[in-house]
Amino acid sequence: MFxxxxxxxxxxxxxxxxxxxxxxxxKKFDAEITLIHVxxxxxxxxxxxxxxxxxxxxxxxxxxxxxxxxRERRDELIKREVRxxxxxxxxxxxxxxxxxxxxxxxxxxxxxGLSRFKRLLLGSVSNSVVQNSKVPVLIVRPE
Numbered sequence: 001m002f003x004x005x006x007x008x009x010x011x012x013x014x015x016x017x018x019x020x021x022x023x024x025x026x027k028k029f030d031a032e033i034t035l036i037h038v039x040x041x042x043x044x045x046x047x048x049x050x051x052x053x054x055x056x057x058x059x060x061x062x063x064x065x066x067x068x069x070x071r072e073r074r075d076e077l078i079k080r081e082v083r084x085x086x087x088x089x090x091x092x093x094x095x096x097x098x099x100x101x102x103x104x105x106x107x108x109x110x111x112x113g114l115s116r117f118k119r120l121l122l123g124s125v126s127n128s129v130v131q132n133s134k135v136p137v138l139i140v141r142p143e
């Protein structure tokens with residue numbers, strides 16, 4: 001049923017909790033997990049050409065931390081005998097997760113646990129993915 005599972009991770013306890021659910025599903029169905037991390041690159045209206053005011057070097061450093069997170073989690077899965085790949089993207093997290101989800105059977109992600117008021121004002125990555133995904137999404141709530 002599930003052969004390819006996409007798991008967004010951001011280093012938070014909630015995303016790690018979601019990953020643990022994905023591992024159990026992967027073991028049951030002998031599925032492969034692809035870990036995805038999206039480095040958000042905000043743009044600001046007051047920046048030249050509507051671009052970013054954050055120096056490119058900062059993103060290189062952030063991507064280095066993201067690569068290390070992905071590598072650690074992938075190695076953990078391999079030790080647990082789960083096939084795993086990694087994917088690092090730059091952009092809007094929900095948009096990049098949805099783009100990457102093509103060809104997957106399931107997305108498993110941790111809930112951010114936002115209150116209804118915060119979700120109304122800020123939105124959330126998990127909410128956007130659930131609302132717009134063409135594949136099933138499992139949202140794992142914090143314990």
